[in-house]
Amino acid sequence: xxxxxxxxxxxxxxxxxxxxxxxxxxxxxxxxxxxxxxxxxxxxxxxxxxxxxxxxxxxxxxxxxxxxxxxxxxxxxxxxxxxxxxxxxxxxxxxxxxxxxxxxxxxxxxxxxxxxxxxxxxxxxxxxxxxxxxxxxxxxxxxxxxxxxxxxxxxxxxxxxxxxxxxxxxxxxxxxxxxxxxxxxxxxxxxxxxxxxxxxxxxxxxxxxxxxxxxxxxxxxxxxxxxxxxxxxxxxxxxxxxxxxxxxxxxxxxxxxxxxxxxxxxxxxxxxxxxxxxxxxxxxxxxxxxxxxxxxxxxxxxxxxx
Amino acid sequence: xxxxxxxxxxxxxxxxxxxxxxxxxxxxxxxxxxxxxxxxxxxxxxxxxxxxxxxxxxxxxxxxxxxxxxxxxxxxxxxxxxxxxxxxxxxxxxxxxxxxxxxxxxxxxxxxxxxxxxxxxxxxxxxxxxxxxxxxxxxxxxxxxxxxxxxxxxxxxxxxxxxxxxxxxxxxxxxxxxxxxxxxxxxxxxxxxxxxxxxxxxxxxxxxxxxxxxxxxxxxxxxxxxxxxxxxxxxxxxxxxxxxxxxxxxxxxxxxxxxxxxxxxxxxxxxxxxxxxxxxxxxxxxxxxxxxxxxxxxxxxxxxxxxxxxxxxxxx
Numbered sequence: 001x002x003x004x005x006x007x008x009x010x011x012x013x014x015x016x017x018x019x020x021x022x023x024x025x026x027x028x029x030x031x032x033x034x035x036x037x038x039x040x041x042x043x044x045x046x047x048x049x050x051x052x053x054x055x056x057x058x059x060x061x062x063x064x065x066x067x068x069x070x071x072x073x074x075x076x077x078x079x080x081x082x083x084x085x086x087x088x089x090x091x092x093x094x095x096x097x098x099x100x101x102x103x104x105x106x107x108x109x110x111x112x113x114x115x116x117x118x119x120x121x122x123x124x125x126x127x128x129x130x131x132x133x134x135x136x137x138x139x140x141x142x143x144x145x146x147x148x149x150x151x152x153x154x155x156x157x158x159x160x161x162x163x164x165x166x167x168x169x170x171x172x173x174x175x176x177x178x179x180x181x182x183x184x185x186x187x188x189x190x191x192x193x194x195x196x197x198x199x200x201x202x203x204x205x206x207x208x209x210x211x212x213x214x215x216x217x218x219x220x221x222x223x224x225x226x227x228x229x230x231x232x233x234x235x236x237x238x239x240x241x242x243x244x245x246x247x248x249x250x251x252x253x254x255x256x257x258x259x260x261x262x263x264x265x266x267x268x269x270x271x272x273x274x275x276x277x278x279x280x281x282x283x284x285x286x287x288x289x290x291x292x293x294x295x296x297x298x299x300x301x302x303x304x305x306x
Numbered sequence: 307x308x309x310x311x312x313x314x315x316x317x318x319x320x321x322x323x324x325x326x327x328x329x330x331x332x333x334x335x336x337x338x339x340x341x342x343x344x345x346x347x348x349x350x351x352x353x354x355x356x357x358x359x360x361x362x363x364x365x366x367x368x369x370x371x372x373x374x375x376x377x378x379x380x381x382x383x384x385x386x387x388x389x390x391x392x393x394x395x396x397x398x399x400x401x402x403x404x405x406x407x408x409x410x411x412x413x414x415x416x417x418x419x420x421x422x423x424x425x426x427x428x429x430x431x432x433x434x435x436x437x438x439x440x441x442x443x444x445x446x447x448x449x450x451x452x453x454x455x456x457x458x459x460x461x462x463x464x465x466x467x468x469x470x471x472x473x474x475x476x477x478x479x480x481x482x483x484x485x486x487x488x489x490x491x492x493x494x495x496x497x498x499x500x501x502x503x504x505x506x507x508x509x510x511x512x513x514x515x516x517x518x519x520x521x522x523x524x525x526x527x528x529x530x531x532x533x534x535x536x537x538x539x540x541x542x543x544x545x546x547x548x549x550x551x552x553x554x555x556x557x558x559x560x561x562x563x564x565x566x567x568x569x570x571x572x573x574x575x576x577x578x579x580x581x582x583x584x585x586x587x588x589x590x591x592x593x594x595x596x597x598x599x600x601x602x603x604x605x606x607x608x609x610x611x612x613x614x615x616x617x618x619x620x621x622x
Contacts, residue, residue: 038440041447101362132543134573202351257454264552292450296443
C-alpha cells in the first residue's frame with residue numbers, strides 16, 4: 001500500500017513555506033504604495049502651510065488684502081487682491097466661452113447627433129483636451145492676441161482677454177464631455193414621453209433632458225472653473241505680469257498661478273518674497289479644492305436616480 | 307384638438323412614422339403658425355448646436371495650420387540633432403528630446419509601480435470601509451490640484467529637502483506624483499473589469515490570493531493598465547508648469563547623461579522660446595517647430611493607446 005498522505009501535514013508545510021510569507025507581505029507593500037497618494041496630499045498641505053506661516057509671520061494680514069503688490073521693491077508689499085482679481089477675470093472670460101459652446105456641443109452630441117457623427121466628433125474633442133497647455137499658451141500669444149489686436153486696436157501685447165478665450169477653448173471638451181455624460185444617463189423613457197406629447201427635439205432637450213441632468217451639468221461648470229483657476233502656462237505666457245489692480249481686460253493682469261511661476265523661475269532666493277509663493281499657492285489650493293468639493297457635493301447630493 | 311379630426315386614419319399613421327424618423331412633424335396643410343415656429347426653432351437650434359461642436363474642430367484646424375506653417379523651414383533633421391544655441395539658425399532640440407526621454411524613464415517605472423499597486427490594493431485587498439473611501443476621495447481630489455502646486459511640492463520636498471537640485475530625478479518624481487491619479491483610476495477600472503469567474507477559477511485550483519492576482523488578474527487587465535499608462539505619460543510629457551516652478555535653468559548646453567544631471571525638456575524649451583520672441587522673432591518659429599515635434603509624439607502615443615484598446619481589450 002502507498003504511504004498515506006496526510007492533508008494536515010501538507011497544510012502545515014504550506015503555512016510555513018515561503019510562498020505564504022509573500023502572501024502576507026504583498027498586501028502591506030500595496031498598502032504602502034496606496035498611502036503614497038495620501039502622503040502626497042499631506043506633503044502638499046504641510047509644505048504650503050509651513051512656508052505660508054513663515055510668510056504670515058512677517059506680513060500683517062491687513063497688508064494681504066490691500067491692492068498694492070510690489071514684492072521686489074525696497075519696501076515690498078504683498079497685497080494679493082490684484083492676483084485674485086486677475087485670476088477671477090481670466091476665469092470668467094474662459095467660462096463665457098466654455099459654458100455656451102461646451103453645453104450646446106453636449107446637447108448636440110447627446111440629443112441631436114447621429115451615432116456616426118458622435119463617433120467622429122467625440123475623439124476630436126478628446127484630441128483638443130489632450131493638447132498640452134503650453135501649446136495653447138503659444139497659440140494665444142502668437143495667434144489670438146494679434147488677431148484680437150486687429151479688432152481692438154487698444155489691446156496690449158499681453159492682456160487678459162486672449163488667454164481667457166484660449167483657456168475657454170481648452171475647457172470646452174471638459175464641459176462638453178461631462179455634461180454629455182450627464183445627459184446621456186437620462187433614461188429614454190423620459191424623452192419618449194415628451195416626444196409623445198408632441199414636443200420637438202429642442203423642447204425635449206431644454207425642458208426634459210437638461211433639467212433632469214442639471215446636477216451633472218452644474219458640476220461640470222464648477223470643475224471647469226477649478227481648471228481655469230489652476231491653469232498656468234496660458235496665462236503666464238499671454239497675460240503678462242502686471243501687478244496693478246485693473247478691470248480692463250485689454251490690459252495685462254497677473255494671475256495667482258503666473259505669480260508663482262514668475263517667482264520661482266526668477267531667483268527670488270529665500271525671503272519674504274519666496275514665502276509669498278506658498279501663501280499664494282495655499283490660497284490657490286484652497287480655491288480649487290473648494291471648487292472640486294462643491295462639484296462632488298452637487299453631483300452626489302442632487303443626482304436623481306432613474 | 308380640432309384639426310386632427312380632419313385627418314384620415316392612414317394619414318395619421320404616416321405622420322406618426324415621420325415623427326419617428328424625425329423627418330417632419332405634421333403635414334404643412336394643418337400646421338398652424340405656432341407649430342411652424344416651434345419647428346423652425348428646432349431646426350435653427352440643431353444648426354447652432356452642431357456649429358458649436360464643429361467650433362472645436364475649427365479651432366483645432368487653425369491651431370495645427372498655424373503651428374505647421376510657422377514651423378516650415380525650421381523643422382528638419384538638423385533641428386532634431388543639434389543642440390541649443392542662442393542663434394536661432396543653429397539651435398536644435400536634441401538636448402530637450404534627450405531630457406524628455408530621461409524624464410519619462412523616471413516617470414514610467416515610478417507611476418506604473420505605484421499606480422498599479424495602489425489600484426491592486428484598492429480593488430483586491432482593501433475592505434470597502436472608510437479607509438478605502440478616504441483614499442478614493444483623496445485620489446480624486448489630487449487629480450484636481452493645479453499642476454503648479456505640484457511644482458511647489460517638488461520645489462520644497464525634492465529640491466530643498468532631499469537636495470536633488472533641478473535634476474532629472476527631481477523633475478521626474480514631481481511629474482510622477484502629478485500623473486499618479488490618472489494611472490490609478492485607469493488601473494482600477496481595468497482590474498474591476500476582470501470578471502469574478504476568472505478569479506474563482508484560480509481559487510478553485512488552489513491558488514492563493516497573490517498568485518491569482520499575479521497570474522490571472524494582472525494579465526487580464528494589462529491592456530487597460532497600459533492604456534492608462536500611456537495617457538498618464540502623454541500628460542506628463544507635455545506638462546510645463548511644475549518643471550518651471552522647480553527652477554529648470556534657461557540654457558542647458560550639456561546633454562544629460564545621468565539621472566542626476568540638469569536637463570531641459572521639450573515643453574520647457576517651448577516656454578522659454580515663446581517668452582523670448584519679443585527679443586528674437588525667429589524664436590517663435592523654433593517654438594512652433596518644437597510644438598510640432600511634441601504633438602507628433604503625443605499623437606503617436608495616443609494611436610498606440612487606441613491600438614492596444616482595440617487589439618487586446620477583451621470583454622467578458
